[in-house]
Amino acid sequence: MSDKRGRVGWRGYLPAITTPFDRDRQLDLPALGGLLEWLHAEGMHGLVIAGTTGEWFSLRGGERHRLFSAAAAQMAGRLPLIAGCSAFTPDEVVEHIDHAHSCGFDGVLVTPPPYAMPDEGDLLAFYTQIAERSRLPICIYNWPPGTNIDMSIELLSRLAELDAVVAIKQSTSDLSRFMNAFFALKDQVRVFGVTMDEVGITLVQAHDADGTMGAGGVLGRYQTGFFDNLWKGDVEAARMCGAKDRVLMRDWFTPRLVGKFGSGAAILKAAFNARGLPGGYVRAPFRDVSAEDAATIAETLRSLGCLEVEPARAAWAEPTS
Secondary structure (H helix, E strand, C coil): CCCCHHHCCCCEECCECCCCECCCCCECHHHHHHHHHHHHHCCCCCEEECCCCCCHHHCCCCHHHHHHHHHHHHHCCCCCEEEECCCCCHHHHHHHHHHHHHHCCCEEEECCCCCCCCCHHHHHHHHHHHHHHCCCCEEEEECHHHHCCCCCHHHHHHHHCCCCEEEEEECCCCHHHHHHHHHHHCCCCEEECCCCCHHHHHHHHHHCCCEECCECCCCCHHHHHHHHHHHHCCHHHHHHHHHHHHHHHHHHECCCCCECCCCHHHHHHHHHHHCCCCCCECCCCCCCCCHHHHHHHHHHHHHCCCCCCCHHHCCCCCCCC
């Protein structure tokens, strides 16, 4: 087994969190602080900042670096922090990595550059250039719905050989593709994307699977509880927690893992707002969900026992459309 797995302690449920924007669509760092404290109190096993759910693509100027600085200062080493450093060129990615390193982040997450549609030779060169210059461990993010690129097992295996690469996030609704990546790479690097169902229970129990970098963490302890309970040997409690996550995925997302009511970020922010937590608003090119869809999202939370305050009482729940 590769010693690269042991370089990082990442495992369990590490959500890619939303980035709060205020009513004027400005970066809302006080709200970010509140969200981070709630996620920490709910027992998250780590956090991904400025990932896809964090709308990295709409952050302007130095906002991504301000976000990194604020998140690292707020958490002060209490949780593993992974910085979303996706960008179009290796130089841009490394610039973000350098700032994340200066803030004290523990690692970075990098997708293939979207829109450009590089082939697998291009991608091998892209990631090799980044890995040779990175001062932080790298998680490669295979995200076909967001990049329109589905990296082959052969390419992922070559990327896993790069010294700085310690993890793969394999986000796919195709179980066979996840399994192929998991069993090909699990002894070499950490592999994230475990579903919170009977398959996931088997993978954690029989193969010490690492976990998942999920979306948002909006269910709080129910999502971390899937892994916490498995590690304690309480399979029934884990099954109950995972069932709630599956309801969320079924009701809010399509089988391709994209949102039913708009973007994933808009859905998750509406969910946080419904819970009285600092979700805030999304930025263009996304739109906030409609009032009708926000009510549907709140009803899902209510059915799961997660709606702790009425939406009308929530400070962050003003109607948005």
